[in-house]
Amino acid sequence: MSVQLVVALLALGFLSAASAPVCKELVKPLVLEDHTEIYGKWVYVMGSADHSVFQNALGTLKSSWIDLSATSDHQVVTLRWGDRIDGKCVVGATNATISGTTSTVHIHSSEHKGQYLETCPDCLQWSDTSRSGDITGRYLLLFTRSGKMDLTYLDTYKKQAECLNFPETHHTYDGETELCPDDKEKVVEKDTMEEKPTTVEKTTVEEATMEENPTTEKTTEEEKTMVEETMEENPTTEKEKITD
Numbered sequence: 001m002s003v004q005l006v007v008a009l010l011a012l013g014f015l016s017a018a019s020a021p022v023c024k025e026l027v028k029p030l031v032l033e034d035h036t037e038i039y040g041k042w043v044y045v046m047g048s049a050d051h052s053v054f055q056n057a058l059g060t061l062k063s064s065w066i067d068l069s070a071t072s073d074h075q076v077v078t079l080r081w082g083d084r085i086d087g088k089c090v091v092g093a094t095n096a097t098i099s100g101t102t103s104t105v106h107i108h109s110s111e112h113k114g115q116y117l118e119t120c121p122d123c124l125q126w127s128d129t130s131r132s133g134d135i136t137g138r139y140l141l142l143f144t145r146s147g148k149m150d151l152t153y154l155d156t157y158k159k160q161a162e163c164l165n166f167p168e169t170h171h172t173y174d175g176e177t178e179l180c181p182d183d184k185e186k187v188v189e190k191d192t193m194e195e196k197p198t199t200v201e202k203t204t205v206e207e208a209t210m211e212e213n214p215t216t217e218k219t220t221e222e223e224k225t226m227v228e229e230t231m232e233e234n235p236t237t238e239k240e241k242i243t244d
């Protein structure tokens with residue numbers, strides 16, 4: 001064997017050995033001590049998918065927020081969302097089950113099973129395998145508290161996506177499209193919430209909070225989830241209720 005070939009093979013060996021540990025450092029499941037670090041409101045900033053149907057779904061997403069909150073069951077986290085899809089708001093809620101670093105969410109008939117990943121500060125990164133009907137694919141989603149992303153993190157995101165074998169096309173939030181209003185926000189405002197990503201008209205303040213009145217909240221949320229209620233820009237539903 002020629003010396004050159006040996007050197008070349010050694011170099012290749014080093015290269016392939018080098019990329020694996022890099023990815024191991026870049027893609028680490030987030031180990032949740034308690035869940036407080038993931039609780040609260042998050043605004044979508046970037047996403048990738050490895051199935052064309054899911055890529056198209058991301059493509060229609062103009063803005064999106066999610067909200068994670070505790071339930072009485074430590075393993076169960078309530079996930080609410082507000083997606084602006086081609087000008088319409090789709091809101092809903094579901095429960096996610098967390099077991100170790102794995103989190104499982106059912107939304108309508110689809111199942112998302114994945115992990116939160118270690119990411120930038122004030123960021124939430126989610127990687128999953130999603131099953132919807134006979135389609136199976138993966139999502140990689142990045143959220144931040146502000147809806148803005150530190151550009152220095154963009155490279156890291158791209159490398160993570162590469163490590164996870166996602167295609168190179170990534171979808172990004174334009175940072176400008178208004179977020180869908182959050183019905184719950186006026187309740188949160190009663191407590192102290194420093195930062196509101198959206199300006200929701202403060203109409204009626206329902207005296208019921210989630211904990212105090214789970215039944216009514218559940219019904220409303222379930223209705224929303226079932227019908228995929230589309231809301232107009234202004235949250236007029238509350239006003240209509242009063243005038244009825």
Ligand SMILES: *[C@@H]1O[C@H](CO)[C@@H](O)[C@H](O)[C@H]1NC(C)=O
Binds near residue numbers: 076
């Ligand atoms: C989530 O689980 C909690 C606790 O079991 C329950 O009170 C709540 O209604 C559930 N929410 C949804 C949206 O399923």
